[in-house]
Amino acid sequence: MIILVTGGARSGKSSFAENIYKGKRDVVYIATSRVWDKEMEERIKLHRDSRPSYWRTFEGNYSLTQALGEEKNYLLDCITLLTSNIIFDMTEGLDYIDHDLQNQIENRIYEELFSLIEAIKNRGYNLVMVTNEVGYSIVPDNNLGRVFRDIQGRINQRMAALSQEVYLVCCGLPVRIK
Numbered sequence: 001m002i003i004l005v006t007g008g009a010r011s012g013k014s015s016f017a018e019n020i021y022k023g024k025r026d027v028v029y030i031a032t033s034r035v036w037d038k039e040m041e042e043r044i045k046l047h048r049d050s051r052p053s054y055w056r057t058f059e060g061n062y063s064l065t066q067a068l069g070e071e072k073n074y075l076l077d078c079i080t081l082l083t084s085n086i087i088f089d090m091t092e093g094l095d096y097i098d099h100d101l102q103n104q105i106e107n108r109i110y111e112e113l114f115s116l117i118e119a120i121k122n123r124g125y126n127l128v129m130v131t132n133e134v135g136y137s138i139v140p141d142n143n144l145g146r147v148f149r150d151i152q153g154r155i156n157q158r159m160a161a162l163s164q165e166v167y168l169v170c171c172g173l174p175v176r177i178k
Helices: 013-020 038-050 079-091 099-123 143-162
Strands: 002-007 027-031 056-059 073-077 126-132 165-170 173-176
Touching: 002 013, 002 099, 002 143, 013 038, 013 073, 013 126, 013 165, 073 099, 079 099, 079 126, 079 143, 099 126, 099 143, 126 143
Parallel strands: 002 126, 002 165, 027 056, 027 073, 073 126
Antiparallel strands: 165 173
16 A cells, blocks of 8 residues: 655644554654754654654665565655755755756656655555645745745655555644545
8 A cells, every 4th residue: 555645844744644554563664854953853853752663764865665674564754855855966056957957856756756666566565655745835936946846746746646545634634635
């Protein structure tokens, strides 16, 4: 089963995704966040403390299939940070990201996620992916912000198409939309 969970910032999507595996011990948490400052360090600690300590954690944004083991349940949190990290890795120092590079970035992100999904499906495992709905906000005032929003929106659409179930979480309440 492939499940996508989306919602706004602090909507409760991570808690909902973690609760899907409540009581299960054979879970791998695929963490895509990077520590770049004190605030992010604290956020990561809060996420770690919110999930069972017996869940195995895999940290990374690339070669996500390396997370796979004997466990049958996987939780990727989150696609949005994976997108940000890959964009930053591929555009470091650029002031403008043209459409050609945007397509390369989106394809790289998609390939990472698609490879993971295919490996999960081939093994008969389960995957819950968490992502942010970024299209409900204002139009960013800079190229990088608009590129991020556009790529993330398209990646979310592509992941929803590959998922058997999709949930939108708002105010802590999940609504099944697929």
